[in-house]
Amino acid sequence: MDRQIQTVGSAFLVGFALLAMGSGYWQIWRAPQLANAAGNPRVVEAEIRASRGRILDRTGQALAESQDGKRVSARPVTAHATGYYSRRYGTTATERAFDRYLSGRETSDTLESWVRQLAGGPRRGADVTLTLDLRLQEAADRALGDKRGAVVVLDVATGQVVAMLSKPYFDPGRLDEDWTKLSQDEARPLYNRVSQGLYVPGSTFKAVTAAAALDSAVIQAGTMVSDPTGDTTIDGFRITDSQRPPRPTFDFAHAFAWSSNVIFAQLGLQLGEERMRRYAERFGIGKALPFELETSPTSLTRTTPMTRVLLASTAFGQGELLISPLQMAVVAATFGRDGDVPSPYIVDTARAPDGDVLYRGRPGSLGKATSAQTAATMRSFMALAVEEGFGGNAALPGVRVGGKTGTAQSVPGLPDHSWFIGLAPIDKPRYAVAVIVEFGGFGALEAAPVTRQVLDAALKLG
Amino acid sequence: MSAIANRRAWPAGRSSVALSRAWRWRELGLLPLAGLPCVVGAIVLALVWERPLGDARFLPIYAFLGLLLVSHVTLSIFRSRSDQLLLPLVGALAGIGMLSVTRLVPILGPRQLMWAALGIVVMLVVAVGPWEARLLERYKYTSAAAGIVLVGLTLVFGIDPNGSGARLWLGTDQLSFQPSEILKVLLVVFLAGYLADKRELLTTSLVRVGPLRLPPLAYLAPLVAMWGISLALLVWQRDLGAAILFFGVFLVMLYIAVGQGWYVVVGSVLFFAGGVICYGLFSHVRLRVEVWLNPWVDPQGRSYQIAQALYALGSGGLFGSGLGNGYPLYVAAAHTDFPFVALSEEAGLSAGIALLMLYALLVARGLQVALSARLPFNRLLAAGLTSVLALQTMVIVGGNLKLIPLTGVTLPFVSYGGSSLLANFLILGVLLRMSHEEQVLRVRAESGLSTQLQRLWTGKFRPLAARS
Numbered sequence: 001m002d003r004q005i006q007t008v009g010s011a012f013l014v015g016f017a018l019l020a021m022g023s024g025y026w027q028i029w030r031a032p033q034l035a036n037a038a039g040n041p042r043v044v045e046a047e048i049r050a051s052r053g054r055i056l057d058r059t060g061q062a063l064a065e066s067q068d069g070k071r072v073s074a075r076p077v078t079a080h081a082t083g084y085y086s087r088r089y090g091t092t093a094t095e096r097a098f099d100r101y102l103s104g105r106e107t108s109d110t111l112e113s114w115v116r117q118l119a120g121g122p123r124r125g126a127d128v129t130l131t132l133d134l135r136l137q138e139a140a141d142r143a144l145g146d147k148r149g150a151v152v153v154l155d156v157a158t159g160q161v162v163a164m165l166s167k168p169y170f171d172p173g174r175l176d177e178d179w180t181k182l183s184q185d186e187a188r189p190l191y192n193r194v195s196q197g198l199y200v201p202g203s204t205f206k207a208v209t210a211a212a213a214l215d216s217a218v219i220q221a222g223t224m225v226s227d228p229t230g231d232t233t234i235d236g237f238r239i240t241d242s243q244r245p246p247r248p249t250f251d252f253a254h255a256f257a258w259s260s261n262v263i264f265a266q267l268g269l270q271l272g273e274e275r276m277r278r279y280a281e282r283f284g285i286g287k288a289l290p291f292e293l294e295t296s297p298t299s300l301t302r303t304t305p306m307t308r309v310l311l312a313s314t315a316f317g318q319g320e321l322l323i324s325p326l327q328m329a330v331v332a333a334t335f336g337r338d339g340d341v342p343s344p345y346i347v348d349t350a351r352a353p354d355g356d357v358l359y360r361g362r363p364g365s366l367g368k369a370t371s372a373q374t375a376a377t378m379r380s381f382m383a384l385a386v387e388e389g390f391g392g393n394a395a396l397p398g399v400r401v402g403g404k405t406g407t408a409q410s411v412p413g414l415p416d417h418s419w420f421i422g423l424a425p426i427d428k429p430r431y432a433v434a435v436i437v438e439f440g441g442f443g444a445l446e447a448a449p450v451t452r453q454v455l456d457a458a459l460k461l462g
Numbered sequence: 463m464s465a466i467a468n469r470r471a472w473p474a475g476r477s478s479v480a481l482s483r484a485w486r487w488r489e490l491g492l493l494p495l496a497g498l499p500c501v502v503g504a505i506v507l508a509l510v511w512e513r514p515l516g517d518a519r520f521l522p523i524y525a526f527l528g529l530l531l532v533s534h535v536t537l538s539i540f541r542s543r544s545d546q547l548l549l550p551l552v553g554a555l556a557g558i559g560m561l562s563v564t565r566l567v568p569i570l571g572p573r574q575l576m577w578a579a580l581g582i583v584v585m586l587v588v589a590v591g592p593w594e595a596r597l598l599e600r601y602k603y604t605s606a607a608a609g610i611v612l613v614g615l616t617l618v619f620g621i622d623p624n625g626s627g628a629r630l631w632l633g634t635d636q637l638s639f640q641p642s643e644i645l646k647v648l649l650v651v652f653l654a655g656y657l658a659d660k661r662e663l664l665t666t667s668l669v670r671v672g673p674l675r676l677p678p679l680a681y682l683a684p685l686v687a688m689w690g691i692s693l694a695l696l697v698w699q700r701d702l703g704a705a706i707l708f709f710g711v712f713l714v715m716l717y718i719a720v721g722q723g724w725y726v727v728v729g730s731v732l733f734f735a736g737g738v739i740c741y742g743l744f745s746h747v748r749l750r751v752e753v754w755l756n757p758w759v760d761p762q763g764r765s766y767q768i769a770q771a772l773y774a775l776g777s778g779g780l781f782g783s784g785l786g787n788g789y790p791l792y793v794a795a796a797h798t799d800f801p802f803v804a805l806s807e808e809a810g811l812s813a814g815i816a817l818l819m820l821y822a823l824l825v826a827r828g829l830q831v832a833l834s835a836r837l838p839f840n841r842l843l844a845a846g847l848t849s850v851l852a853l854q855t856m857v858i859v860g861g862n863l864k865l866i867p868l869t870g871v872t873l874p875f876v877s878y879g880g881s882s883l884l885a886n887f888l889i890l891g892v893l894l895r896m897s898h899e900e901q902v903l904r905v906r907a908e909s910g911l912s913t914q915l916q917r918l919w920t921g922k923f924r925p926l927a928a929r930s
Contacts, residue, residue, distance in 0.1 A: 001718055001719070001721070001838065002833060003721070004717055004719075004721050005718055005829055005832050005833055005841070005845055006829075008714055008717065008718060008829065008845065009825070009826060009829045012822070012825050012829075012849075012852045012856075013822060013826075015856045016818045016821065016822045016825075016850070016855075018865070019818055019860060019863065019865070020814070020815045020818050020861045021820075021855065022860070022863040022864075023775070023811055023814045023815065023863060023867045024815075025779070026772055026775040026776055026863060027775050027776065027778050027779060027806060027810070027811040027814070027861075028780065030772075030776055031776040031778075034772060034773050034775070034776025034777070035776055035777060037773060037776075038760045038763060039769060039771075039773070040773040040776075040777075041773075041789060041792050042773060042777050042789050043794075044546065045789055048714070064628060084880060188902075192497055202706055229844075255579070276502070301712040312743075322661075372569070374811075454543065
């Protein structure tokens with residue numbers, strides 16, 4: 001009988017092992033599928049009970065919070081900064097990048113939170129505070145009006161994103177209801193134009209070319225240049241200024257202020273492809289900027305090596321350039337930091353319910369793009385562009401503003417995109433701005449006034 | 463006469479070696495470990511519910527731990543030499559059971575405690591009382607008769623106090639018990655007696671029928687009867703769990719007694735064939751099977767229970783949602799039919815596997831008792847009772863995991879339910895008793911009483927009562 005009893009014992013053991021495997025099948029292998037099954041009451045229960053952290057602006061205003069298990073957004077105007085949090089359609093922006101703090105997966109090291117974690121109690125998420133200022137965000141919204149486009153304001157000293165507006169925006173709290181409409185809208189309200197939008201930068205890119213040329217001593221601010229006709233031909237390709245300079249001969253500073261394509265095309269050829277690339281790279285162009293939110297990689301050109309025509313076009317901001325507003329704001333801010341490229345960031349802190357700071361965003365640098373002297377020259381160029389050049393619409397009473405207009409071809413048959421980058425106060429810069437108004441036409445007419453209003457609001461924040 | 467004198471001398475014991483080892487230190491050492499799950503569980507629940515640890519709803523847990531200690535002291539005082547792993551193993555399981563009832567339906571805690579206390583008393587009486595396990599052999603036909611009467615009574619007077627759809631209980635709505643729980647013990651006693659008696663005939667006098675070598679048809683009759691009774695349970699009482707359990711235990715014991723693997727194969731095939739026929743004939747069997755095969759067709763209706771159980775399992779993951787933080791109550795009758803699922807949801811796969819390992823260890827110790835027994839009846843009894851625990855666990859956990867159709871049998875020691883606790887503690891009592899007896903015999907054999915052992919081995923040892 002011994003053998004039989006042992007056989008029976010082995011059979012039972014196999015049986016128990018099969019049960020353990022069956023358990024593992026449901027609990028591990030099939031778990032993801034079961035968790036999202038329509039009939040599973042846990043999904044709703046968990047959302048009602050878990051308290052996801054809030055997203056706040058820098059003054060403590062709630063931008064997104066959870067009420068009765070639903071994620072509501074008090075301020076659709078910050079939709080692209082907070083992002084959305086949808087069970088069905090996923091998460092984006094801060095909701096996604098800081099999910100482990102908001103959801104409470106990341107907790108403080110205190111005994112209380114440890115015990116809570118051990119007990120598996122309902123998680124309480126950390127509050128995430130953005131560097132965004134809601135008042136400025138709303139000012140930017142008013143300034144842009146009902147036009148499509150983007151506004152980004154950087155704090156020059158720290159690289160903090162103080163405003164980040166992408167229009168049209170959406171209500172993250174109604175995402176599930178509005179999804180079909182939003183996802184099919186040709187205006188693409190769901191995507192963040194500031195960091196994901198890629199545009200031809202137009203003349204705003206002349207700031208990069210000018211800085212590269214000055215920094216590598218290819219030209220000086222006072223070097224006299226000549227553009228009497230407002231057009232030239234390079235390898236059979238005709239290049240024209242959008243507005244002919246008022247004088248036939250002028251110094252390089254005025255070539256920047258009057259945005260002479262002819263001069264910058266020639267300068268590009270003088271500079272050469274290698275230096276063009278090197279400086280673009282130093283400003284962060286050619287890859288995605290390091291940023292907490294979804295960011296598209298920018299690019300100088302797809303073609304290597306560049307033809308002379310392409311190099312010349314790139315130098316005045318056309319060619320194959322694809323740049324985001326955030327990148328242009330970083331370029332402007334660089335001149336306000338004596339040539340040091342800021343690393344932009346938008347999340348200030350993640351704070352656990354017990355007050356512990358779990359995460360703190362810190363100012364960073366992407367390296368030196370130009371010398372302090374070049375940066376100072378560029379500031380004077382930008383001031384000149386506002387005071388004597390086409391950027392006059394960005395001027396503010398009592399504050400010296402620096403800037404550069406840009407006009408970029410959009411879709412054939414439609415008005416151009418209107419660009420502006422600004423820096424104020426120019427003598428001791430605090431804010432760097434990049435604005436694009438889609439189909440806004442000439443940069444000086446649309447984007448410059450928007451910049452003025454935004455800078456005005458920013459400087460009044462105190 | 464001297465043999466009788468010796469026999470009367472224990473449990474006081476003669477050998478000084480035995481005396482010095484009278485206290486059950488190993489058991490005592492293991493009991494804190496056995497109590498750990500429910501102590502930790504109570505602490506966690508107190509944290510989650512934000513109630514003090516002294517809250518009334520936790521008292522049954524503490525009282526049960528006290529009962530475990532009392533059991534240990536009692537066994538030691540009565541110098542039981544029984545296996546010292548059995549009590550801690552069952553203590554851990556029943557402790558998890560107390561915790562599970564407290565977690566799921568706190569107001570049922572005191573009732574569960576009451577039944578556990580009653581069960582422990584029965585266990586202790588059986589374990590240390592003045593009798594011998596082999597005396598049960600004489601009551602094999604009495605057992606069978608009692609069993610048949612019970613089944614009959616249930617068929618006629620059965621009630622369905624909790625609306626499960628099957629009339630499986632006897633008594634009134636207030637106080638009812640489930641005869642199938644007692645029935646399983648009676649069945650094992652009968653089978654152990656019958657098979658121990660007839661095993662020689664069943665193995666030796668074979669008749670050739672074609673390629674098979676069958677025992678005489680007269681001896682096959684009980685087998686066929688057993689098969690019929692099991693299917694009858696399935697059809698008339700709608701109690702698939704009991705049907706599988708009883709027939710399974712029967713096959714296991716038959717195999718142990720006769721040693722013919724093909725009995726098991728043929729028996730299983732017969733049972734399966736019977737099941738298929740019932741599937742064709744009876745709509746309620748068909749419904750059960752369809753719900754089992756595809757619970758996602760009607761997850762809000764007929765297959766609500768199993769669908770919810772699978773959701774619960776899926777949400778558990780490796781370490782669970784934490785005790786008190788899951789939603790096991792979405793599974794209807796979680797405390798009776800799905801404690802394994804509730805545990806798996808809140809304590810995870812790790813706890814589920816740990817629970818299965820506890821059962822596996824318990825079964826291993828039970829079979830060890832069977833292996834160490836000298837009389838065929840004792841061996842069959844121990845193996846049979848252990849198989850009841852093993853198979854019942856597999857049937858209910860397998861049903862919970864959708865490996866087999868869902869049935870209403872309880873998870874031994876863990877499910878809420880008085881009859882079940884009582885019957886399982888009775889089984890534990892018998893196992894303790896038998897391991898005690900074998901150990902005593904072994905110690906005495908080592909002390910030089912080999913003559914008696916010799917007689918035991920040759921099977922010429924007559925029951926005590928027969929000599930008076």
